[in-house]
Amino acid sequence: MENLSKKILITGADGFIGSHLTEELVRQGYDVRAFVYYNSFNSYGWLDHSDKEIKSSLEIFSGDIRDPYGVKKAMKGCTHVLHLASLIAIPYSYHSPATYVDTNINGTLNIVQAANELEVEKVVHTSTSEVYGTALYVPIDENHPLQGQSPYSASKIAADQMALSFHRSFATPVSVIRPFNTYGPRQSARAVIPTIISQLASGNQSIKLGAISPTRDFNFIKDTVNGFISVMESEKSIGEVINIGSNYEVSIGETAEMIADIMGVKLQIVTDEQRLRPKKSEVERLWAENKKAKDLLGWCPQYGGKEGFRKGLKETIEWFTNPNNLSQYKADVYNI
Template identity: 60%
Template structure:
């Protein structure tokens, strides 16, 4: 690829994707969220020699003019910019529509006008809702169980429409639950680890029975890259999944056993999702991804958790263990 644009490059998965592409010798333009502090998110933590290799574009995914400018003279777009926290979407759904749906529309419109060679639109396993069958393949029905998932369904369908209506070279990339270094404390794995590393012995969680299909961030990033390399993936929706599941309760206990066996789990009522909104089971199929690319997961859950714990030990001051992070 000549040059790749990564929207949401200042975030969790986006920063890892930028880092990996630079290591592979690719040219990267990083679309970061403009703010008056001049903060570039996780990119600010990169060593100077790595950051110097990245072209920074500060803007707002909701602004079509800025998006079009950022996409000029790039051949591939990895669109990851989104609002992702489910609890926050309960009381601020308008912002999710503006960011996730309209932001994606801005990318698609610009790609169509500029003749962009490839567009990878990032979806989420949350669009499936609670599994109606497992493993969940790409033909599974969609169910909007939160305003967040509803806006991601809307963004996905817009992407599909641009492929079918205009021949846009779009692929919808659907990661299941990604975790690893740099993930925010609103996600369950860093939530548990940060509480434990902070010395707390009562670990606050919501429901313990839901299951999730966890993927280490480097495996997710490799999935994006492998999908972008294959012409066979154009026009498709593709899961990135480990095809394994674990309950939140069992996962939390595994982390407790590793860090502080004296700790115990308690239910924090404010962390419980509305009953019909909670996604009770996610277990994804990676069959299509394996068939179309050379992708293979490299990290087991145990290995990924070890890397994540090590990172959080070194960066504990960036996290707030004593509050509920939406």
């Protein structure tokens, strides 16, 4: 009953992380309004694939995060806002950087402006580990310098600062969650783990990748979702930036080898030039310090370390290798 007293708006609810988060909040008894990107097909993205019980419990709002009037309308009556809507593909940010300014920066401004006017109880703004750029020291804590190494990361740095500025200027109750590289079922093939799995599952032993030496701190979707809920529920998180990461560093090459081993296939990696980032734009190393999340929120990854990563990969592979799911991916096409 306590959860039902909270009306939660989730922007980007139709996406990878957003759909998983929406479903979990419904399961936990929250009253959820899902903000999905308007389209003429009346598609709700991944929420179209949710269980009937989930969909029947949802209120859907179709709109555009870039529209301040629609955003404010969507937020009316809501006590909490989980703001996930953004453009996130790094290669596409080289192609169309202005859209990242409109969506990520102005979209965030629309959220915090409306939150301030409507006196919303809590806004959780979604950041990204990409704002840190290549690690200057490891593990990366929340005090690490911010480095915009792509138009995407630059737009997210600006969006984070916009959200925090409203907390400092107007006492808007904002928290910034900074997930490291989330992976799991439903993730776009623009991300490296789905790229590897979908190519191997399609029968390709020789797979195309970009750079394989960079390291990442991969975070399984269930841990990321629990991180969002922990930040939302904690009063201690207001005005804070909090990393959500596994505290386990692994290279792209090692990740591909682990996936091939789990799938029981041989692997040959071919470097695809179009998948390489410009040299100074590539983030060479990411490794999360998650002590603040543990101390402040009591959050702890359930898929941490090598064994946890392997467990998460198995669950991800199981989903992607289901023919009904794999058929939705174009393994032979580079998805920017």
